[in-house]
Amino acid sequence: MRNLNLDQLQTLIAIADLGTLAAAAQALHLSAPTVSLHVSELESRLGVTLVHRGRHQTRLTPAGSQLVSSGRRLLKQVEDDVDKVRRFAAGAEGKVRLGASAGVIANFLPDVLETLARRKPGIELELDVLGSRETMHALDAGILDIGIVALPQKTERQVEVSTWRSDPMVAFLPLDWDAPELVTPEWLAQRALISIKNGTQMHRLTAAWFGKAGFQPRVRVELGFPVAIKGLVAAGYGAAILPLERSDDAALHAKMQLRALSPSLVRHMGIVHRHLEPHDVAIREVLRALEEFSEAAIPTGK
Structure with a gap:
């Protein structure tokens, strides 16, 4: 089976969002026959019916709904990758995905973001509110570049851990x-x-x-x-x-x-990240900024 065509996936998603082939064609600046052809080729490749075509409205089949759901994630990943390439080509450092709890993001990340904005304005830090266990899973899956987690944590071999603050x-x-x-x-x-x-x-x-x-x-x-x-x-x-x-x-x-x-x-809290490659300049800059805000234990007081 040939690989799926991203334009055809985009067409199916537009049909799901707008309800008719005609509306999808108008939004995508395509002809109605082209939209119909995109759907037909997808159905032919997958061997399933994706769309029930009605006179006034188009309805997705369960298989079509599943493909739309998966297609949204795929297109988002492709958009992120294209954006990263463009940012590198334009001389920017790229996007870094960081996961941490809501408390960590609220209490500590504003200072880190300010430092990055001043030092490396081309770095975009994408934050994801996650618990420590979710952060570790996301790192293992390659969804995140950096995580801030409570220690200790079980780690995979491809993840590095260092103590950040106590x-x-x-x-x-x-x-x-x-x-x-x-x-x-x-x-x-x-x-x-x-x-x-x-x-x-x-x-x-x-x-x-x-x-x-x-x-x-x-x-x-x-x-x-x-x-x-x-x-x-x-x-x-x-x-x-x-x-x-x-x-x-x-x-x-x-x-x-x-x-x-x-x-x-x-x-105790730690910084976790995957093993870095020489081209991971943006990730190194974020790690450097995080290290500047690591601290020993604060005096307790009353």
Whole structure:
């Protein structure tokens, strides 16, 4: 079977979006017979009916819908590749795809983006909001170039990992609670708890902190976003253990108490990327910028 024709795929997608062959022909600046021929050749190559042709409307078959779905992804990849070639030809450094959690993107990436924009304006950093496990899978699949993940992580041989930063985990408590200077697992296990979503590295880290002390506390609610958790803590709904990442949340932190943990707990984060080739200039520049914003643990404080 001959390879699929991208123009014919684009025609089928236009039919799916616009509803008729005539509308697709007008949008693509093609003649109606050409559009019909594109569909017929696709059907001939695949040996299936892709389109039910009606007098006033065209309807995709299940096979046609599946091909449209796959075709969108294929055309997006082709567009990305063509864009990358054009950017290199124009002297730009290219596009770098980075995956990280929403918290990391909100707290740390703005400074990195500012640095890149000033130093290498031709680099386009495409961000994808993903958990650590999803980021690792995307790297293994070649969907991402760089990931920022919680450590440790199981890695494939083609992925390189380096420690990026270490942030202390602290207890975020409602303002009206009578809290000790150091919060222990025993003390916190007896209070209402708000937890980060189960299945994340941070959840496993916190559970292990309680488990080593012999406690398995009941959690009042699990959420996927630290900012939402902090909002509930500030409202007096319960306590949470989260990393102390930076001081930008001073207004929100003023509505809570922050206490160090005993024993102490640290969330380690790493940078992961595939093995680099000599032509991966843009990826190296992004890694360089990320390294400039790596930090040791922040003093805990109250």
